[in-house]
Structure formats: structure tokens, C-alpha cells
Amino acid sequence: MSLTTALNSGLKGILAHQRQVEVTGNNIANVNTPGYSRQTLTISPSATVNIDGLLLGQGVDVESVNREYDKFVSGQLVGQNSTLGQESAKSAPLAELERVLGIGEDSLAGQIESFFGAWHDLSGNPSGSVERGQVIYKGENLLESFSQVKSDMVRVGQNINDKLNAEVGSINLKLQEVADLNAAIKEKETLGHVANTEKDRRDLLVKELSGILGVQTFNTGSGQIGLHLPGGIPLVQGDRALDFEAFYQGGDLQFEVRAGDVELSAKRTNFGGKFRGLLDMRDDFIPGLQQEIQQLEHRVVTEVNAQHAAGYGLDGETGRTFFSQTTGLQSETGFANTTDHNFGTGTIDVNGTSVNIDATNNSLSGIRGAINNADTGVVAAVVNNGGAYHLNLTPETPGGAVNFTSNLSGGSWTFSNQDADAELFDAVGSEDIHVQISDPRQVAAAGATAGEPGDNENALAVYALADSRDNPDGQTYVENYGRIAATVGTEAKRNTMARQGASDTMNQLENLRESIVGVSIEQEMMNLTRFQKGFEASSRYVQTIDEMMGTIIGMKR
Amino acid sequence: MKATLGMNYRMLSANLEDMSSRLYELRQEAASGKKLNRPSDDPAAIRPVLNYRARIQSSERYLNHINTAGGEMQVLDSNLDQIENVLVAAKETAIAARNGAVNDSDRQTYADRISQLFDEMLQAANTQINGKSVFAGYREDTRAFVKNPAYDPVAYDTADVSTWAVQYQGDANAKSVEIAPEKRVQTGLTGNELFLGDADNDGSVDAGGTDLFSALKNLEHAIRSNDGAGIDTGLEQLEQGADQVRRLRGRMGNNAWRIERAGEQMSEASIEFKEIISGYEDADVLKVFSRLAQHETAFKAALNVTTRISKLSILDYM
Numbered sequence: 075m076s077l078t079t080a081l082n083s084g085l086k087g088i089l090a091h092q093r094q095v096e097v098t099g100n101n102i103a104n105v106n107t108p109g110y111s112r113q114t115l116t117i118s119p120s121a122t123v124n125i126d127g128l129l130l131g132q133g134v135d136v137e138s139v140n141r142e143y144d145k146f147v148s149g150q151l152v153g154q155n156s157t158l159g160q161e162s163a164k165s166a167p168l169a170e171l172e173r174v175l176g177i178g179e180d181s182l183a184g185q186i187e188s189f190f191g192a193w194h195d196l197s198g199n200p201s202g203s204v205e206r207g208q209v210i211y212k213g214e215n216l217l218e219s220f221s222q223v224k225s226d227m228v229r230v231g232q233n234i235n236d237k238l239n240a241e242v243g244s245i246n247l248k249l250q251e252v253a254d255l256n257a258a259i260k261e262k263e264t265l266g267h268v269a270n271t272e273k274d275r276r277d278l279l280v281k282e283l284s285g286i287l288g289v290q291t292f293n294t295g296s297g298q299i300g301l302h303l304p305g306g307i308p309l310v311q312g313d314r315a316l317d318f319e320a321f322y323q324g325g326d327l328q329f330e331v332r333a334g335d336v337e338l339s340a341k342r343t344n345f346g347g348k349f350r351g352l353l354d355m356r357d358d359f360i361p362g363l364q365q366e367i368q369q370l371e372h373r374v375v376t377e378v379n380a381q382h383a384a385g386y387g388l389d390g391e392t393g394r395t396f397f398s399q400t401t402g403l404q405s406e407t408g409f410a411n412t413t414d415h416n417f418g419t420g421t422i423d424v425n426g427t428s429v430n431i432d433a434t435n436n437s438l439s440g441i442r443g444a445i446n447n448a449d450t451g452v453v454a455a456v457v458n459n460g461g462a463y464h465l466n467l468t469p470e471t472p473g474g475a476v477n478f479t480s481n482l483s484g485g486s487w488t489f490s491n492q493d494a495d496a497e498l499f500d501a502v503g504s505e506d507i508h509v510q511i512s513d514p515r516q517v518a519a520a521g522a523t524a525g526e527p528g529d530n531e532n533a534l535a536v537y538a539l540a541d542s543r544d545n546p547d548g549q550t551y552v553e554n555y556g557r558i559a560a561t562v563g564t565e566a567k568r569n570t571m572a573r574q575g576a577s578d579t580m581n582q583l584e585n586l587r588e589s590i591v592g593v594s595i596e597q598e599m600m601n602l603t604r605f606q607k608g609f610e611a612s613s614r615y616v617q618t619i620d621e622m623m624g625t626i627i628g629m630k631r
Numbered sequence: 632m633k634a635t636l637g638m639n640y641r642m643l644s645a646n647l648e649d650m651s652s653r654l655y656e657l658r659q660e661a662a663s664g665k666k667l668n669r670p671s672d673d674p675a676a677i678r679p680v681l682n683y684r685a686r687i688q689s690s691e692r693y694l695n696h697i698n699t700a701g702g703e704m705q706v707l708d709s710n711l712d713q714i715e716n717v718l719v720a721a722k723e724t725a726i727a728a729r730n731g732a733v734n735d736s737d738r739q740t741y742a743d744r745i746s747q748l749f750d751e752m753l754q755a756a757n758t759q760i761n762g763k764s765v766f767a768g769y770r771e772d773t774r775a776f777v778k779n780p781a782y783d784p785v786a787y788d789t790a791d792v793s794t795w796a797v798q799y800q801g802d803a804n805a806k807s808v809e810i811a812p813e814k815r816v817q818t819g820l821t822g823n824e825l826f827l828g829d830a831d832n833d834g835s836v837d838a839g840g841t842d843l844f845s846a847l848k849n850l851e852h853a854i855r856s857n858d859g860a861g862i863d864t865g866l867e868q869l870e871q872g873a874d875q876v877r878r879l880r881g882r883m884g885n886n887a888w889r890i891e892r893a894g895e896q897m898s899e900a901s902i903e904f905k906e907i908i909s910g911y912e913d914a915d916v917l918k919v920f921s922r923l924a925q926h927e928t929a930f931k932a933a934l935n936v937t938t939r940i941s942k943l944s945i946l947d948y949m
Contacts, residue, residue, distance in 0.1 A: 105636065172669045177677055179684070187685045191692055197809065198696040201763065201771060526769030526802060534809060540685075541812055552685050556678040563670025563677060570671065574649075581645050585638045594635040596945045603949065 077626070081619050083120070083133030087612030090117055090134045094605040097139055101593045102602075109278030111141040111591040113270055141270040142591040148277055151583050152284045152291065156346040158580050159285035161573040163237075163351030167230050168566040171363065174226040175559045182367075183555045185219040186374065188212055190540035190551075196519050197534045201388070201527030206514035213396065213509040220371045227364050234356045235327040238349065241286060242320045249301070249315040252279050256298040257313035263297045273297075283309075288346015305344030307331050323447065326356065359565065361443075366558045368455045372466070374551055377539050385518030385532025386525030394518060398510045409463045409487055412439040412456050418485030424450040424467070425477050436485060438463055465489075636940075643937050650930045657923045666914040676911040683908045690901040693810065697894040700808040700818045703760060704887045707819065710758050710765065711880040714825075714843075717752045718873045721745055721847060722866060728854045729862050738854055745851040752843065753778070753797065756826050766822035767801030775801045775822040776844070784852035787845055792834035796848040799823050803832035810893035816886050820879055828875060841872040 097115045104110040116139070120132035177183070192212040196205040255276040262269040276299070283289045283301065287309075291299045294312060301310040309316055309331065317332040329340040329349075342353040375397045382396035409416075417436040422429045427450040435444050438456050442465065445454040455466045467478060480489040511517055521531025541550055549557065660666050667673055667680065727733070728741040756766050756776045763771035776797040788794045799822050806819030824830040828840020836842050846868040853861025 168671075172671060175670065177667070177670055177680065183681045183685070187688055191688055194689065194692045195695075198692075198699060520769070522769065522802075522804065524769075524802070526771075526804070528763070528767075528769035528771040528806060529804065538813070550682075552681050553678055556681040559670045559681075560674040560677045563672070563674035566669070566671035567674060577645070581641060584641060588635050588638045588641075589632045592633075592635040592637055594633045597633060599945050599949060 077619055077623050079123075079132065081616060081623075083131070084612055084616035084619055086120065086133035086135070087615065088609060090115075090136050091605045091609035091612060093117075093136050095602065095609065098598050098602050098605060102595065102598050105593045105595060105598075109274050109281070110593065111143055111270070111274050112593050113139050113141050116140055138268055139270065140268060141274065143273075144587065144590045147583060147587045147590060151580075151587060152281055152289075154576065154580050154583055155281050155285040156288040156350075158573070158576040159288070159347035160351035160354075161569055161576050163348040164355055164565075164569050165573060167234060167352070167355045167360075168562065168569055170230045170233070171227070171360070171562045172566055174223055174230070175363070175555075175562050177556075177559055181555075181559075182219050182223055183552050183559075185212075185216045186551045186555065187540070189216040190537055193533050193537040193540075196517070197530040197537060200519040200530035200533055203514050206388075206517045206519070209517050210509055210511055210514060213511075216374070217371075217397070217508060220367070223367055224364065227360055227367070231326070231356050231360055234352045235322075238327050238329075238352055239320055241348070242318060245283070245286060245318050246315070248279050248283055249309055249318060252276055252283070252299075252301060252310050253313050253315040255279070256310070259297040260313070269297065284347060286348045288350055303331075303340060303344045304346045305340070307338045307340055307344055308333065326447065363558060363562065365456065366554075366561075368466075370551065370554050370558070373545060373554070377542075378536060381532065381536045381539060382518050384521075385535070386520040386523065386529070387518050388515040388520075388525060388527060390525040391516065392518065392523075392525070394511065394516060396509065396511055396518075398508050409438050412463050413437050415440070416485055416487040417441065418482035418488070420482045420484075423477075423479040423481065424448070424452050431482055436482070438465060441465065639940055643933065643940070646933055647930075647937070650926060650933060654923070654926050654930060657919060657926060660914045661916070661919045661923055664914055664916065665912050666919075667912045673911070680908055680911050683904045683911075687901055687904045687908070689812075690897045690904070693897050694894055694901070696808050697810055697890055697897065700816075700890055701887065701894070703765075704818055704883060704890070706758075706760055707765060707883060708880065708887070710755055711825075711876060711883070713755050714752060715873060715876050715880070717748050717755070718843070718869055718876065721748045721850065722869045722873075724748070725850055725854070725862055725866050725869065729859065729866075735857075738857060742851050742855040745847055745854060749796075749844065749847045749851065752826075752847065756797075756822055756844075764801065766820060766825060768806070768819075768821045768823075769804040770801045773800045775799065776826070782845075782848060784849050787849060789836040789842065790834075795827070795842055796844040797826075799827060799829075799832070803830075808890065810890055811897070814893075816889055816893070818883075818886060818890070820883065825876065825879055828872075839871075841868055841875050843872045843875075846872055 094115050094117075097113055101112055116137040117134050118137055120135045122129040122131050124130075175182070189209075189212040192205070192208045196202070196209055199205050255272045259269040259272045259276070262272070280289065280291055280299070280301070288304050289301045289309060290304060291301055294300045298312055299310075300308065300312070302308045309318065319330050319332055320327050321330070322328070331338045331340060342350065342357050345353060379395040379397055383393050386392045387394065415433065415437045417431065417438075419432050419436055422431055422441065422445070424445055427448055429441075429444050429448045429450070431441060431444060435441065442454040442456050445452060445467070452467050456463050478489075482488065518525075519533040520526055520529035521535060522529050540552070543550055543553075547554060547557075659668060667676055670677055724741050724744050728738055733741070753776060757774050758765045764773060764775045765771075767773055767775040776799060779793075779796055779798050781793070782796045783794070786794050787796075792798070801822050803821055803823055805817050805821050805824075807815045807817045809815050821832070823832040826844060827842050828836045829842070830837055830840065846865060850862065850865030850869070852858075853865055
């Protein structure tokens, strides 16, 4: 081996250590970069050369910069972030709902109690105009509370729509970036390079998208990945990102993925992550609560009305309802349940708007949803009249028209035509149920025929409704409300625990990832020292060779 | 496995976050004194809390009704006392008038005295509390009794209401108070039962009943016309009438006692309900404060660790 070759291997040593120091420096620089995987320099001894029968090494070769990577942990992180996103997203709406359906003394339960309390007070002084006035006033308060709760729940739903809408722009940017990174990685890998930075960045994006949409990945070769929603709807294919679009339909935000001319509609169950959490709230949990609250209001209104109509006012009149009622807007016959697909298919005509009913939504609750989603100016609700379910249609604006014609065919259940005016639903009634009694004298406290001022029997009978469990659930009004509030409470408690659990798991996984691929300052500093020493030694070696060459050259003077 | 700085800080921030949210909850409990602030604090407690809260309010209303009824019954009792006194006075007057030594002008005086007593009783029968007739049943806005201008002592017939001394304008529904759910106690008497001995208000004096007004009017007529047998009948009727009043007064006294007992029970129950609700709702202050102190210490320790980590660096040793 000549001294020149030795000089060369010394140079290789210097260069290799310089690279090592550079890679270490890069690691230290990225110690706090999210998603960064520690990089290492792969080096190997240079090929040996046979010199006079001796196999001598020729220094060191630098091969490539690699990132440390754990496929399993990365996959776990993506999956777990979806769960965390789903549970975290539910927290804010649930906290709102907990406030709306509170349990304080000013809650709906308090208003119900105070309304029936007014009847109780009236029974103590049935001719008192103050007590009579209180009954009317508390009745108005009760309805006000009901509509406050209902509109608050609608507002929670609208907030969810706003939140979802705000995400759409950044989702599309992220999808596009994943597609661009796919293209860059493919290009680099074709040229034999290692695309560490791009892959780190892409992993981070996938993790974020998983938290938002619950995306899943699959390898498509050449280092590229495809992204799709849990339901299989594609989002990124190779270097092409599909358009994720949001639009309002029937008052709610709907989503679709557009691939050229093809539109794929993305439903609640197609999502994971934040979207799934928020959509679960908007499309499943809140409508359930609204249904229960409407049911409760319906029960209070109809039962109080029936009892009130049985009594007599101070003016001797009987048969008056206390609250205005929307009985004319109900279907004439009851149905056994809300979920069986027993209606036919076809269209329902509501106020001139045609609503399509197919085999997937021809149940009572499906028809309610279809009417509410179509912009008909009518709010549909399913109510239970002590056994049978009815479809209740009310105009969105008080006093508005409700015209309903069913063109469904082929089902075992039909909306029968029994009404006097040959329309299934009367167009009378107005959306806001109000206290129909305006004059305190009309309050029917008396139970005897003459309507004497001292007669408190009907007031007591109305008050007794508050303790009555004579209904399908076997619960009083307050208990019924308590159950609704408990539903929210239980869900919020479950959510808190699930969110805490998911967040703990996420932290553990992040730490696991960090312990495998993360940058440790201690480790890097030790390496830095090590590589510095190596660099110094290599330099000293070159210096030694240089001196040796000097010695040889100095032999001839 | 290596422990990086990032891991340390993530662990610390997760723990600090956790502890500060627990501290927030404890502080809220300590400040509000309630452990049930939101439905999620204890979903199982919601139903009993709402139920007992409703029952506390209803027992307070029951107590109000009971107190009002108690006051009304005291007024009723003093009315009944007055009526009894009228009957006693009438009896004394009748006995004096029965004496053979009484002359005509004395008899007229005695008869006038009975007539005054009649008016006194009519006044008592038309007593009003807060503008409401006490003895008119549910028709509390009308005068219970009006004099019958066509009254004729000779034509008096117990089975014909139009011949009676007064006409009853109320109805036969006695006032009652609900002292507990579905439990009612009669707190008032109707004029027809008390004064006319006609409990079913069918316009005919019941067997064993006495029409007090007509008895007084008939007595007055008997004294005026010096009808000894008539005075004797009148005395007998007054005795029967006093019995009728005493019987009903006893019944009302018994009812008043029941109402008072119900009130006591209701306030005891209300206190019990409040205790039960407090068990669900109210924070155990001692427990909360000791837990608060415990968590604050833990929080301080965690903050301490944070500063120590930032002080310790490999760079100081190289």
C-alpha cells in the first residue's frame, strides 16, 4: 500500500466523521420538530485490496442517511389519533348540552315543578285572581323553557356544522400535500435516494388527518401511500388528491368526495376521528334528545289540556284547552314503532316539495328525517300518544301552512285518509304552542258543573298530573326529564373517561415512538464527542502520513 | 429504550394538565359547596335529586295550605262558639218566657230578644273571611243566607224549603284541604248542614236535623202569642240544634287536629328530604379541603420536577 493510498483512506475517515457530525447536528437541530425521526449515517469499511498477498482495508465508505422507523408504532399512532379525535370532538357539544339540560333549580325540571306548583297554589285559593294569573304566567314560562331548550339544542347542532365547515379548507390542503409528497418520494426513490424528510412529513400529515377524518392508509408501491376514509371512500390516490367538499342540504352540512365526475357521498358512518365524533353528536345523539324533549312537551301539553278541558272556569265554561294544541297536524292513525321499514316507497309531497322515500328510509323516523332534510318549511317530529307513534308536522313559521300528501305504495303501513277535509293533515295550528287561556277567569279550577269560585277539584286534578306515572314509561314529568339529563350526564362522563384513556394511550405511544426514533440530546452529544474524536484521530493520521512522506522525501538532499 | 427530553416534557405536561383539571374540579366543589354541578358529575343521582327537590317544594306548598286552613278553622271555631252562645241565650230567654208570672209586655220584650238573636245568628251565618262566605260551600262569592220575606210561622213545613225562615244560597260542597297527595280533610261546613239540618241540601230537613233559623222564628212567634206548648217545642228544638252545632264543632276540632298533625309530619318529611338531597348534592367540605391540600402538594411536586429537569443538562458537563 502506497502512502498516497494511505492518505486517501485518511481522507475518507475525515470525510466520514464530518458527515457523522453533520447528521448528528441535523438531529440536534430537529430535537423539537414534530414527527421527526432520528437519522443515522450508514457507513461501512471500504473494500479490501490485495497487496502482496495481504488484504488491506482502504478506509471507510459513507453509504446513506437512514431514518429510524417503527412501522408498528406509527400504525398504532394513526389509529389511536382517530379515537382521540373522535372523543375530544364530542367534549365541547356535550359540555354545551350539559348546560342546556342542567339539573339546577332553574332547569326545565324546575319550571315543570313550578308550573304544577302554581296549580297546587290555585287549589288552596281557587277564586284568587293572583293564583289564577300565576297559573297562566307559569304556563308561559314553561313553554318558554321548552322552546329555549329546543332552540339551544338546534344551536349546538349549528355550532357543529360551523366547526366541520371550518375544517374543510385545511383538509383539502393536507390531502394535496400528501399527494405532492407521494410524488416527491416516488421521484427520489426511483433515483435511489432515501426520502427521509418527506416520509416524516407525510407520516405527520397522515396522523393529523386520522385525528380529523379517521383516514386509513395502504401502500401502493414506489414508496407511495393511498388514503381513504374508514368506509372505503378514497381521498388520495398516488399523486392525486380528490376534492373533499361540504355543502348545506336540509339545514345540515353534508359531505362528498369528488373524483372527476363521480361524487361519492360520505355519511356519518364513513368517517372516523373528529368528524365522526361531531357527526355522531349532530345526527344521532342530539336528535335523540330533541325527540325526548318534544315527547315530554307533548305529554305535558296534551295531558294538561285534557284535564283542563274537563273542568270549569269562573265563567262556567268548560271544554277549553289550556295550551294551544297542534292535534290537527298529527297523522290520524298510530304506528307500532319508529324503526320498522313498513311504509312503501315513492314520494311524499309536503307543501309542494317532493320528498323521496326509498327502502332505506321508509320507517317513521326515516320519513321524519327525510322531511326535515328537505327544505319544506315544515318540522317533522315523531311523538308517542301513549302506545302508538304519530308523525307530527308543524310549520317552521308560526301559523304557516302544512300540506301533506302521501304517494307511497307497496308498504304494509300507510298514512290513511280519514280527515274531514280529505287531507291527511290539517293546516291549522301554529308552530309555537302557547297558553291559550288569556283571561284568569277562564282557568278551569272547578270540577263541578257550575264552576263555583270555591271549587278547587280540577286544580287538584291538574296538580295530580305532576305525580302521575300513567304513561308508557311509567315516569312522572320530572323523572322523565331526569332521565333525559342522565342520558347526557352518562354520555359526558363516558366521554371524559374515554378521552382521558385515549389521550393517555396516545401519550404512551408518542413516548414509545420517541424512545425508538426520537432524538435524545444526551445520545447526540455523546455521539458528537465520539465523532469529533474520530475526526481528530483521522486528521492526526493524515498528519502522520504527511510526516512519513516528508521523511521519505527528505532522504535525498 | 432511551428517555428523551421530549418524553420527559410530554409526561410532565400531561401530568400537570391532569392535575390542574382535577384541582379545578376540587376548587369548584369547595367554592360552590356542591359536588353535583353538572349532570355528568353523578348521572345516577339526577333522578333522586330532581324528585326530592320537587317533593320539598310540594311539601312547602302543602305546609302553606295547612297553615291557611288552620287559620280558617280557628275563625270557624269562634263562629261556631258564637252560634252556640246564641242558642244558649235563646234557651234562657225561652225558659224565662215560659214562666207563668210573665206579663204580656215582658213577653213582647222576650220575643224581641229572640228576634235579635235570630239576626245575630244570620250575621254569623253570613260571616266572610277575605271577602269569601264561610258557610256558602263552593259559592263563596254569594251571601250564604237571605231572609225569606214570605215566611209565615203557621205555614212552616220542614219538607218545603219555600216555607223556611231563611233561604240558603250556597251549595252542598264543604271546603276541604289536601294535606298530602290524594289525602283531603274537610275544613269548612256548609250552611245547609250546620244551620238547616239538611245535609243533602234537598230542601227538606233531614231526620234528626234542626232548622235553627225557623226554630228561632217559630219560638219568637210562640212567645209573642203566649203559646206554652209552642215554647216547649221550641226549647226542645233549640236543644237539638245545640247538639247539631256541637256535633259538627267536634268533627271540625278533630279535623283541625289531623291537619296540625299532617303539618308536623310534612315539615319533618321536608327536613328528611333536605337531608337526603344534601347527601347527593353537597360536598363534604372537610374531605374536599383535605383532598385539595393533597392535590396542591402533588401539583407543587410536579412543578418542582419540571424546574429540576430544565436545570439538569449534559451540556453543563462537557
